[in-house]
Amino acid sequence: xxxxxxxxxxxxxxxxxxxxxxxxxxxxxxxxxxxxxxxxxxxxxxxxxxxxxxxxxxxxxxxxxxxxxxxxxxxxxxxxxxxxxxxxxx
Numbered sequence: 001x002x003x004x005x006x007x008x009x010x011x012x013x014x015x016x017x018x019x020x021x022x023x024x025x026x027x028x029x030x031x032x033x034x035x036x037x038x039x040x041x042x043x044x045x046x047x048x049x050x051x052x053x054x055x056x057x058x059x060x061x062x063x064x065x066x067x068x069x070x071x072x073x074x075x076x077x078x079x080x081x082x083x084x085x086x087x088x089x090x
Contacts, residue, residue: 008039008046008058015055016048038062 008016013036021029030038039046043063049056 002052003056004050004053005047006050008048012048012055012058013039016046016058019055019057 013032017030017032017035020035023029038044038060041062044060045062046058046060048058
């Protein structure tokens, strides 16, 4: 398996939202509106992980403040053909 890291593109949005929904429980998982808001914040960086050319996870981080304090939201999914989450890898 080959892992690739790359920058987020707007075409990734629906997949990232689906992964976030699968990784976090209701009330913690981001709505589409909230995820878009975080992606657009000044200082926000989103790195997408691909496994076998399919999105497997992401990390969304933001640097803010004069001292460069940062926060991050890691989210990843491992899937196989036997996994109920396999559809996320398509």
